[in-house]
Amino acid sequence: MTKKLDATVFHNGFLNSFDFVLTDCDGVLWNRNEAIPGAKETINALQDMGKTVIFVTNNSSKSRYEYHRKCEVLGFKSSVDRIFPTSYCVAVYLKSIDFKKKVYVLGSSGIAGELHSAGIPFLPVGPDPMPETEYWYNWVAKELKLDSEVGAVVVGFDQHVSYPKLVKTVSYLKDPNCVYIATNIDEQFQTDLKHLVIPGTGAFIRAVEAVSGRTPIVLGKPAKFLYDCIKYQYPDLDPSKGIIIGDRLSTDILLGRSTGLRTLLVLTGVSDLNEVERCSNSNCENKQMMVPDYYLPSLADLGRLMGVIQ
Amino acid sequence: MTKKLDATVFHNGFLNSFDFVLTDCDGVLWNRNEAIPGAKETINALQDMGKTVIFVTNNSSKSRYEYHRKCEVLGFKSSVDRIFPTSYCVAVYLKSIDFKKKVYVLGSSGIAGELHSAGIPFLPVGPDPMPETEYWYNWVAKELKLDSEVGAVVVGFDQHVSYPKLVKTVSYLKDPNCVYIATNIDEQFQTDLKHLVIPGTGAFIRAVEAVSGRTPIVLGKPAKFLYDCIKYQYPDLDPSKGIIIGDRLSTDILLGRSTGLRTLLVLTGVSDLNEVERCSNSNCENKQMMVPDYYLPSLADLGRLMGVIQ
Numbered sequence: 001m002t003k004k005l006d007a008t009v010f011h012n013g014f015l016n017s018f019d020f021v022l023t024d025c026d027g028v029l030w031n032r033n034e035a036i037p038g039a040k041e042t043i044n045a046l047q048d049m050g051k052t053v054i055f056v057t058n059n060s061s062k063s064r065y066e067y068h069r070k071c072e073v074l075g076f077k078s079s080v081d082r083i084f085p086t087s088y089c090v091a092v093y094l095k096s097i098d099f100k101k102k103v104y105v106l107g108s109s110g111i112a113g114e115l116h117s118a119g120i121p122f123l124p125v126g127p128d129p130m131p132e133t134e135y136w137y138n139w140v141a142k143e144l145k146l147d148s149e150v151g152a153v154v155v156g157f158d159q160h161v162s163y164p165k166l167v168k169t170v171s172y173l174k175d176p177n178c179v180y181i182a183t184n185i186d187e188q189f190q191t192d193l194k195h196l197v198i199p200g201t202g203a204f205i206r207a208v209e210a211v212s213g214r215t216p217i218v219l220g221k222p223a224k225f226l227y228d229c230i231k232y233q234y235p236d237l238d239p240s241k242g243i244i245i246g247d248r249l250s251t252d253i254l255l256g257r258s259t260g261l262r263t264l265l266v267l268t269g270v271s272d273l274n275e276v277e278r279c280s281n282s283n284c285e286n287k288q289m290m291v292p293d294y295y296l297p298s299l300a301d302l303g304r305l306m307g308v309i310q
Numbered sequence: 311m312t313k314k315l316d317a318t319v320f321h322n323g324f325l326n327s328f329d330f331v332l333t334d335c336d337g338v339l340w341n342r343n344e345a346i347p348g349a350k351e352t353i354n355a356l357q358d359m360g361k362t363v364i365f366v367t368n369n370s371s372k373s374r375y376e377y378h379r380k381c382e383v384l385g386f387k388s389s390v391d392r393i394f395p396t397s398y399c400v401a402v403y404l405k406s407i408d409f410k411k412k413v414y415v416l417g418s419s420g421i422a423g424e425l426h427s428a429g430i431p432f433l434p435v436g437p438d439p440m441p442e443t444e445y446w447y448n449w450v451a452k453e454l455k456l457d458s459e460v461g462a463v464v465v466g467f468d469q470h471v472s473y474p475k476l477v478k479t480v481s482y483l484k485d486p487n488c489v490y491i492a493t494n495i496d497e498q499f500q501t502d503l504k505h506l507v508i509p510g511t512g513a514f515i516r517a518v519e520a521v522s523g524r525t526p527i528v529l530g531k532p533a534k535f536l537y538d539c540i541k542y543q544y545p546d547l548d549p550s551k552g553i554i555i556g557d558r559l560s561t562d563i564l565l566g567r568s569t570g571l572r573t574l575l576v577l578t579g580v581s582d583l584n585e586v587e588r589c590s591n592s593n594c595e596n597k598q599m600m601v602p603d604y605y606l607p608s609l610a611d612l613g614r615l616m617g618v619i620q
Contacts, residue, residue, distance in 0.1 A: 136469040159446040170507040197480040199521045207517040211509045
């Protein structure tokens with residue numbers, strides 16, 4: 001059962017129970033471009049007391065450097081080598097399989113930036129729209145060229161998704177040797193816009209699957225690749241001395257539970273206590289694996305227990 | 311078991327066994343803008359001998375009037391009221407539920423044309439691209455407006471599919487009272503372009519489902535609504551006196567079998583005899599329902615049996 005991380009739990013050796021922290025970003029540290037109140041004081045205090053804080057996010061829209069800059073702007077202490085967005089994991093994965101060809105990216109500049117840093121060639125990202133012609137099929141047949149050097153397709157979030165991009169994605173995937181990578185399979189972004197639903201990468205993955213029949217290698221949470229990336233760079237991390245802080249049961253908490261980390265849910269993002277209760281009461285093993293050890297309304301509450309926030 | 315429609319079958323009263331013909335279009339009558347050789351002679355001869363020939367297509371990209379014009383250009387005798395594209399079925403469906411609000415269309419001018427003809431208000435179709443801004447979310451939050459009078463979403467084929475269109479589609483569908491219609495769920499278009507795979511409406515449907523959790527009312531084959539539209543306009547049609555000619559087992563033949571029509575597969579489009587054999591040998595009842603009564607290499611072969619083609 002989930003416990004509130006209250007003063008009793010806290011004073012019963014909570015802080016000494018871990019050496020390192022994986023913290024999700026969206027919904028935990030910030031929402032969009034605004035820091036969540038108290039998050040930076042808490043994260044910075046954990047680092048000041050010697051905890052290794054590692055930033056993990058399924059969001060592929062920025063590179064490590066861009067996230068580092070965002071941390072600086074919003075006041076979170078960080079270093080580039082402690083930031084693990086899925087954009088970076090794409091480059092790590094391709095290096096790990098000694099990939100030598102070109103990458104086609106249905107995604108944005110975050111992925112492009114990481115591929116560039118890793119010296120992996122890729123086709124340009126950005127808008128690739130359908131022209132306004134009466135005969136779309138003729139245009140596709142005549143103008144839409146594939147690059148024979150492409151050997152991998154990466155699907156991440158792409159606000160410029162278009163029909164030509166979809167055609168290219170599924171056409172490259174016709175070749176069963178073409179590597180197919182998804183940064184994550186989150187169907188929606190969290191939003192406080194009451195009237196709008198904001199589709200995520202998972203929507204593109206499902207469209208591509210319907211056409212190509214292909215299932216991607218998923219790098220982001222709850223898949224373990226992201227955690228493997230971290231362990232590769234920090235081989236001494238012992239899961240029994242770690243905790244993950246997240247806002248989403250199906251990604252953060254599930255990854256934590258399945259890798260043996262302790263798990264802390266904060267309620268400043270996607271999941272709420274009703275969802276925790278549904279998972280607790282479910283007979284499904286996968287749902288049971290989404291139940292966190294602890295929860296708190298916000299990271300600020302941890303800061304208050306630590307005495308760094310009034 | 312499927313039989314080849316050979317001279318023995320033909321002379322055993324084949325032509326007298328039906329009064330009306332439903333014929334699929336793409337892959338049976340034409341491919342893109344070229345008539346399949348012999349198709350027009352055969353179709354026209356069937357009409358000359360008094361058969362009612364009805365054109366049925368899942369393709370929503372043209373209105374009835376536009377298909378009529380295409381028939382004229384390619385030499386097929388037709389009349390507007392015997393042409394049933396899913397674009398037209400959208401309008402019929404909305405009339406059948408006495409729909410009074412506005413329609414949001416993720417689709418093209420074929421649907422718009424039919425809604426216009428039926429006097430049903432709809433939001434404009436065509437490109438609705440994402441601008442090139444660093445802050446896509448802020449743009450979406452600020453600029454993307456919903457129309458509160460929308461009460462139905464139609465998803466058909468849209469070569470201008472874009473992120474703003476996806477956001478609008480799934481956001482309208484947040485309202486459980488918003489009617490959700492799919493013209494069809496075909497994942498791919500048939501193509502003879504060896505290197506390209508051409509995604510169909512089914513890809514968009516799967517993306518929308520992943521985000522919204524909504525399942526559409528499907529109008530196109532193999533769903534029966536298209537057939538119901540025809541029966542509504544031609545109430546005297548007796549399925550035991552009808553045949554459907556198609557190129558796709560999973561749409562044309564399945565619809566024919568499930569409505570009690572005879573079924574004739576032509577091999578000028580999507581399905582081949584290997585697929586027929588796999589369906590015949592399958593234990594799955596749904597696959598068994600895709601096995602046609604007859605097959606022919608092409609409509610021209612029927613014309614030859616009829617003596618209208620050398």
